[in-house]
Amino acid sequence: MFLLIFSTVLDYYTGIKIHENSKLSRKKFWLWLSIGINLGFLCVFKYYNFFTDSFANGLSLLGFNVHLGSLQILLPVGISFYTFHGLSYVIDIYKNRIEPERDFVEYSVFVSFFPLLVAGPIERATHLLPQISKKREFNYSNAVDGLRQILWGLFKKIVIADNCAEYANTIFNNSAGLSGSTLLLGAILFSFQIYCDFSGYSDIALGTARLFGIELLRNFAFPYFSRDIAEFWRRWHISLSSWFKDYLYFPLGGSKGGMLMTIRNTFIIFIVSGFWHGANWTFVAWGFLNALYIMPSIIFGTNRKNLDIVAKGKYLPTLKEFFSICLTFGLTVLAWIFFRASSIAHAFTYISGIFSKSLFKIPQFAGRSEAIPIMIMTVIFIIIEWFGREQQYAIAKLGAKWNRPLRWLMYYCLILAMYFFAGSEQQFIYFQF
Incomplete structure (x- = not known):
């Protein structure tokens, strides 16, 4: 204090x-x-x-x-x-x-x-x-919208993040000797853990502020549906990315000094961003790797290519968009291994374990059968996020035109899911930063 x-x-x-x-x-x-x-x-x-x-x-x-x-x-x-x-x-x-x-x-x-x-x-x-x-007055529709966003944030945290954390921790903490497929699954589970944990907190914060008539900055815009790394960083932890752009990247010269200065400044903000997350070389490596990822789009001038949401106004993406999303997500998952690993050596050992002959085996880890319902819930979560990707948050418009009993049924289904799928309590990841 x-x-x-x-x-x-x-x-x-x-x-x-x-x-x-x-x-x-x-x-x-x-x-x-x-x-x-x-x-x-x-x-x-x-x-x-x-x-x-x-x-x-x-x-x-x-x-x-x-x-x-x-x-x-x-x-x-x-x-x-x-x-x-x-x-x-x-x-x-x-x-x-x-x-x-x-x-x-x-x-x-x-x-x-x-x-x-x-x-x-x-x-x-x-x-x-x-x-x-300015003077603020209570607004009923804003309060309802805020409560809906809080509900969705709690669902992401309690049902998805906390349960994914349990199995991701099991795999990362006992990674030696596990198959490549199991290690890959652990990295994917951590990817959803950190996304649902942090974006869930942001949803709760934005919804709570809206009850008081305050609109906070949006922090996430469905980053795992990005078609390239540049788009991912426009959609992930938006408030931090924009802060570094305005108060570090531009004061350093931005892209005004030619390609070499642009590359230098890009590496600086990504490494500083990694370092901001924690005092460990793993975070620096994570930032450096993301800087490497974004270099092709910086060099070839495609970093402002995908500014709109993918497949806007459509139910499904094109085949090219689908593979772009999968590639971007795969690169992001690989980078998250450095973020989660206990050391640089652990991260490299973990990655080398993934790219082995055992990559094509069926994953085996403690509690695998208990994890199946959570994986099903995660798939349902991804589907809801996909169909709500054009909104501020996934369920902003879901059920808006339904009659009240049906709409309330949806809310109670989310609440019951939190009750039945409540995993072991996990601290919000970003509290440590």
Whole structure:
């Protein structure tokens, strides 16, 4: 709480000082004071042990045995998210995009609005502050829509994510000696776990905010239906991707300095994005791999090719679109292995185990028979997501024209599914970031 309050006071005050000073040098002083202190806290609490351990390991390779002290501290809740909220606020003031908020309470609500505090989406002052400042009145249709999105988010988290987590953990934690098909299934299960876990949280956050008359930034737009990696990153964790684009990619020069600068800046934002997720080389490798994935579309200028939703207005995609979706999903699953693995060595061992002769065997793992109903539920989930892919969330319009008893039956079916398929409780993955 101290860090949250201190960060809020710091950015509130520095924002006013940036706006009040006419000299550019003074503006820069207050800007960099805010950036330096905020990132300093983030580095100490989140990355200090990582840097000291990596430095000591690097020296040990050169024959020097150094023992550096580590900090036995807990990562403060939501620090990555509210740090980025504050940074975007002071940078926007410095760039003259907004004026500072003079009401401290309203600014505090922007930083610590409870639905998004611990796991996003990462909001912008230009979007959220005006909504906080204006008078809001209860809107019945918005409340119904918000509750529907909360219900869908809970379904994704409790039924799909938590159950997929149970079997993904079993496979990843006992990967040695398992067949390639089993390892591939574990990677696919984790892919659905992290998607339903994080997008489920975002749905709950957006729906809860809508009950209060607040519209938060959309964070997911059916990313697993993407036809290339560039489209995937326009649809996955949208608020973070756009934050890095606006506050890191463009300030570094974006694509204005030619192809080499574009490639350099793309690698920087993907590696920093990986590092943002956690103090482990596996996250850096995950970011680096995604940067490699997106390079062909950057080099050949096809990264803005698929801007609209796939097969818009149609029931099924074309054969070309289907194979593009499968290829993109396959590459994404491969990258998620680095995200989930305990170490780089574990990730490479896991991947090498997939690409073996046992890839074509029937998967075998503890609890396989109990996992079959969950796999069926996951297939049903994918079908619902597909037919709702043109909406803000999958069931936004589902049952809208049905009579009330039938529509309520659908809601109770989702609630009963949560009751009967409730797996072991799993913490939201992005709480740790």
